Amino acid sequence: MPLRASLRPGDTIGILGGGQLGRMLALAAAPLGLKTHIFCPDPQSPAFEVADAHTIADYEDQGALERFAETCDAVTYEFENVPAGTAAFLENRVVLRPGARALEISQDRLTEKQFLEAAGADVAPYRDIANEGDLFAALAAFGGQGVLKTRRFGYDGKGQVMIRAAEDTDTALERIGNAPAVLEALIPFDREMSVIVARDAAGTCGAFDVSENLHRNHILHTSTVPAGIGPALAETARAMAIRIAEAMDYVGVMGVELFVVPSPVGETVLVNEIAPRVHNSGHWTQDACLCDQFEQHIRAVAGWPLGTFERHSDAVMTNLIGDACDSWPDILRDPSARLHLYGKTESRPGRKMGHWNRITPHQAGNGSSGQKS
Amino acid sequence: MPLRASLRPGDTIGILGGGQLGRMLALAAAPLGLKTHIFCPDPQSPAFEVADAHTIADYEDQGALERFAETCDAVTYEFENVPAGTAAFLENRVVLRPGARALEISQDRLTEKQFLEAAGADVAPYRDIANEGDLFAALAAFGGQGVLKTRRFGYDGKGQVMIRAAEDTDTALERIGNAPAVLEALIPFDREMSVIVARDAAGTCGAFDVSENLHRNHILHTSTVPAGIGPALAETARAMAIRIAEAMDYVGVMGVELFVVPSPVGETVLVNEIAPRVHNSGHWTQDACLCDQFEQHIRAVAGWPLGTFERHSDAVMTNLIGDACDSWPDILRDPSARLHLYGKTESRPGRKMGHWNRITPHQAGNGSSGQKS
Structure with a gap:
């Protein structure tokens, strides 16, 4: 049927x-x-x-x-x-929608990196780590440093270990439960960014403006739009995200996290990871765009055309983690602030309780504005 | 307690x-x-x-x-x-919130008009009609014409009869079920407008920009912002709405419907009626303002401060009445259109099934932008 x-x-x-x-x-x-x-x-x-x-x-x-x-x-x-x-x-x-294939790719860091490379996206150097021998060989190749990450079930910094010196190496695999892993080369990135890309069932694809992301304790703290990068690099990032969605024959919204890294020819971008879903770094779209990432995803899942990716305002999204949500009365009093609480009854350290967007008038010429490809 | x-x-x-x-x-x-x-x-x-x-x-x-x-x-x-x-x-x-007093006033056209006059708002000439004698006397005063409206339970043109000639008069009271009524003088208005005003529990009051409303078959068809009036008249309208909310010690969002009428000194405004609730003519705020009429009402009911009344875009709201909701695929395809369906399963003639907002960039200098008083 x-x-x-x-x-x-x-x-x-x-x-x-x-x-x-x-x-x-x-x-x-x-x-x-x-x-x-x-x-x-x-x-x-x-x-x-x-x-x-x-x-x-x-x-x-x-x-x-x-x-x-x-x-x-x-x-x-x-x-x-x-x-x-x-x-x-x-x-x-x-x-x-998105299908099982998007899950299969994004659930395994190794599969994901191999897919991204095949799609023509740039990723940081990495090695498949099945045992201690692999780890020593990879570290030798990466100058003795790297981030060891479990292939599966990592998020918000869980399931990963930073290796900066020889003494970190001995316990690294144990600290991630001896799970199958990848070692990523340490990237001296200038900035972290993301692109929220969407693709509908008819194959039309588009992306919101690039956001610049700051993390605290491995959890997203703020996303700022426009990002502090030039229009050419922003376009490169958006084009890379669109290429990934197209290569996956993806339907829905996807978050593509990127590093901006220095290179001999100026800054360039590497894909850090992808998430086959709406993404925390796209929450700014709720108040700065006519059609936000949530509606884009619903439209795609429904088999409907995507809405516009234009934004009418600049935005800074700040997560309300743990007790930070107690600041809701101050946020309500600020005319440029938009409050989004999640209805969680219990506030715990590290728990995402809500977020807020500071919205300011769009400055002309401050970066590309999202559009369909 | x-x-x-x-x-x-x-x-x-x-x-x-x-x-x-x-x-x-x-x-x-x-x-x-x-x-x-x-x-x-x-x-x-x-x-x-x-x-x-x-x-x-x-x-x-x-x-x-x-x-x-x-x-x-x-x-x-x-x-x-x-x-x-x-x-x-x-x-x-x-x-x-709003309280029983707001209901008491707005449920009875006579009480409402008396309240509005006491609050210093201008209304069209009217007469209390308890019987046929009252009706004849009132018509004599209004040049033989008027709109007979039941004092209670009228909406979307229900419970009202237009009297333009003597033969209309004979059956007029019968046609409104011989209910207590008011006769309103026929107003040769140039435009219909409305102001969505909000007041919080601390007494802070503000209003959105004036919308210009078109009706079809006594049901709102479109609301357009900015309205085609000058800034002085827009300010008069907004100030009148704020005065009404303050006189009522109102908490929440109120819709104030107005007529723009010619006068010897240029156009002026008369209050047609008020609604102690969010209002169909304020649906444009959902996509043209950071904080819409629904959030303003919720904030006021919660005892919280109001949000901003600023709008970032121009808007035309169009109601989807009856079968008009079948146009949803076209609305979805239009990048400047925002669809709002109500989830009603059965479409009937005259039934409000949804609405859509056409949103275009805000033109500078095209009218005042909402602010708190």
Whole structure:
């Protein structure tokens, strides 16, 4: 039975994952007349309270997945660690966008880097690390330094170890649980940036303006648009993100994280990693663009055309981590600030509780503005 | 027991009415970290699917109202015909914003006009009509013409009769069910406009830019911003709306409909009617302003400060009435168009199914931009 590839208002999009990204996707679907059904094992999921339906079940509960698929006209996900079996099970029953292939690539750092290289994107030097021998050989090639990262299940700095000296090496593999890993060469980057790219089911692709990202304790702290780079480098970054989405035959929004690195011919960009979903560094689009990353993703998942990528304002997005969310009264009082809380009841250190966007009038000539390719 | 006047994230706002206005209020509450609980007798209410909780019950079901009030930290409404007893019942149990007084005034055209005059707002000449004798006397005073409107429960042209000639008079009272009425003098207006005004619990008041409204079959068709009037008249209109909100000690968003009428000293404005709620003619704020009318209302109901009233773009809002919602694919394809569907399953002639905003860059010097007073 062929699966219907284009939805109509009144149809339902299923979302695997009930965190803040699922919540903001549900909020973006509603004005388009689409219902959402959230599937998440956590009974306290922030997305439940703004969705039409929810299922509390394990991601590998096939009975629950079966019933979920029956109620959905298309399914997407808010996180890249959806089990491969779950994606395959759903893909046999309902339109899954982005597909299982996007998960397969992005769940494994090695597969991802190999895919990116094949797609013509530049990445930092890396080596496949299966054992201590591999690690010593790779470190020798990289001048004794590097970042050791597990191939799977790493995020926000988890599952990675910085190696700067010989004494770090002895315990490095142990510290990542002796899991299959990659060693990345240490990149003396000038800036971290990202591009939020989207591609619809008809193959039209576009990207928002490049954001410049600052991290604290391995967690995104701010994203600023426009990024402090020239228009040529911004265009290179956006073109690279679009090339990746096209090579993957991707449908939906993808976050592409980049390093700006010095080179003999001026600055250039390397892809750090990709996320097959809406991305924290794209939250600025909610208040600086007519059509934000969440609506772009919903449109693509629904089989609809993408909206505009233009932005009307400059923006600085700041994450509210842990107790930082206590500053909500100050944010509300600031006329240029836009508050986004996630409805999480318990604030814990390191937990993303919300974010806010400082929005200021768009300065002419301060960088390219997003457009479709 | 004093009622708590200021909410915190995680608190719940109750909304009487589950239509599109309640739905868009719920969607605006979520990013502020506020939950919503919709109370509506219609099991198919569009607002239910984006709210944390809902109650299906009659507005006069005191048991249901009691339970509803217990779960809410503040209550508001999306329509002005909330029964007076319901408002009074709730106001004894929970913060009700706007209050019962706003309902009392706006539910009765006569009370409303008397209030507006006392507040210093200009209204069209009118007469209280209790019987046929009143009607004949009023028509004699107004040159034999006028619009006869029931004092209560009129909306979208319902409960009103145009009297242009003597033969209209005989059946006029019968056609409005012999209900208590007012006769309004026929106003040769140049344009219809509205001002969306908001006032917070601390008394700070502000208004969005004036919109110019076109009606078809007594239902709003388009709202355009900027309105085709000069800055002085726009300022007069906004100041009048603010004066009304202040005179009422109002908390929340109010729609103030105005006529622009010719006068010996140039154009002037008369207040047509007020609505103590978010208003269809303010839907353009969703895409042309950082903070829209729905968020302003939620902020006020929560006891929080208002956001900015600035707009960053020009806008034309068009209602999608009945089958007009079938044009959704064209709207999605237009990069300057923003689609807002209400999730109603059945399209009927005259039924508001959604709206869309055409957004274009803000032209400098094309009218005042909203600000707080």
